[in-house]
Amino acid sequence: MTPSTDTKKYWLDESANVTKLYKGLWIACGLLIAIDLFLHRHEDFDFATVFGFHGAYGFFACVALVLAAKQLRKLLMRDEDYYDKDSHER
């Protein structure tokens, strides 16, 4: 494990390329949701056949998850050596 000495440039080192990927993801998501226009999905629940159900659920579930977890940090987060402070801890 040594500090970076190689000067090789990787494709991902260019922030413009990362932006390209990010935009690509938006486009992919747009295309995926468009499938719902043509495909009548067979679902076990009626509510899941609504246009874009899975996309919206995935997106908002993850945003909610992260925001909730961020709040949880206030409650749960402690210093890394929290349990080591009293050395008798077994």
Add this chain to the structure above:
Amino acid sequence: MSGDFPVALILILGAVLIPVLPGLLRKAWMLALPVIAFGYLLAIPHGLHGQVELLGQTLTLMRVDKLSFLFGTIFLLAALLSVIYALHVDDTMQHVAGLVYAGAAIGAVFAGDLMTLFIYWELTAVSSVLLVWARRGEHSAATGMRYVIVQLMSGMFLLAGALLHWRATGSLEFGHIGLSNTAGLLILIGFGIKSAFPFLHNWLMDAYPEATPTGTVFLSAFTTKLGIYALARGFAGTEELVWIGTLMAAFPIFYAVIENDLRRVLAYSMNNQLGFMVVGIGIGTELALNGAVAHAFADIIFKGLLFMSMGAVLFRTGTIKGSELGGLYKSMPWTTGFCIVGAASISAFPLFSGFVTKSMIMSAAAMEGMTLQWLVLLFASAGVFHHAGIKIPYFAFFAHDSGIRCQEAPRNMLVAMGIAAALCIGIGIFPGALYALLPYTVNYEPYTASHVVAQTQLLFYSALAFAVLMRTGIYPPELKSVNLDSDWLYRKAGWGFVVTFRLALTETRAGLGGIIEGRRLAIADFLLRQRRPEGMLMRSWPTGSMALWVMVMLLAYLVLYYVG
């Protein structure tokens, strides 16, 4: 071929030879053991073997049926992969512990009665803790001790439950148990500890990240999946398990998002995957049970693969903290690729193993009309992609370049990861082979257009959420920290209670001592005063006073006589 010889003993007795064999021969022997054991397992017919009469009970050392065969197979495969992964390790103790541990788990799977199960159950605890202690630090010593106490406690619950079950039914056979009496409840708690039920789960996140890089790969395969096997055998269709499993699938993902130790993130996501299996067992229909055990099978491989990739990172860089890593794809491109395959599998991307196994459980829940549970599981599916599928590879291999440059993982590690990755994709593309091993006939088609589209949408939009939160800076950064979980109860609150109680006890004793000391002097003084030569009791009395007292008594008698 007679199946009376337990397949577990091939590994356990074989492991004894490891320390005495020289270098290359030792490696060949370790690789051969799971292969020999599997060959033997294939050769013996399904049925009950190795039955021993003991104290009027028939113990069955080898029960081979579809369920035990499936778990025996995957455990042997996991043992082989773990041995390959650990081949470069010189510490023989770890090799012996690993193989004895694998053997014990296999013995437990083939146990036909609760006593045999109990013995192997405890052996998995004792052998696996050595993989934690093998890290040889003060930290791992303490963690290992906590781990083994919890594991042995699980065995105690099993033993107590088994004895009650014996008294109630007159049999020790390990079949369906159910929750109808105390025996069932005790056994369920024993199994629940191993399967990491909510509030019984924390040994997993506590111990697995503290084991050696190779030890965690062993650990990830056996203990929890043994719990799942035992639940599938004893508690299929137990309704309570549906909610327990749903809770298990949901709550660990919140922790996984904010956890910094990437192997601990994997431990949380393992807990989440176990939740899916527990739900399947709770539903108890043929589809659900098939899904639960198929998912256990797939999980052993993809979770093993993920732990292998993180173990390789830890081995090469000396750290596994998200806050210190990043940019490793430049140094470890193969490990990165294999990790992404594992991540895609656990996230249930189409063409990867999780897709064809987890969806059986989801479908089974939907068929039973469990709307709320289904929605929570869907949330958990999105969440697992978010933290295990994206977070793990992202923070280790991409994110900002940490500047760490190291070697690619050793060749044996790459071989193990390569095989595991191939299996993940193989099961994903050809699920028929795995389906054929399942306990019930499978009438399930994972690759329908609806299912593929729905799942892809779910995952891509989860990825989009991650990307958006990252670009906007809302995503919480990886921080050096520890997050409180239920182990706080015994590590902090419990310890605090002991300390406070001891302090209180000492102070009370001191206080009481002071009071007693004061009283003691007063009492001594009082006694002394009476017993001094001129004290009241020691004084010599004149004879006249005696005559006076006799007269008083006689008078009193006289008075009483008249009154009476």
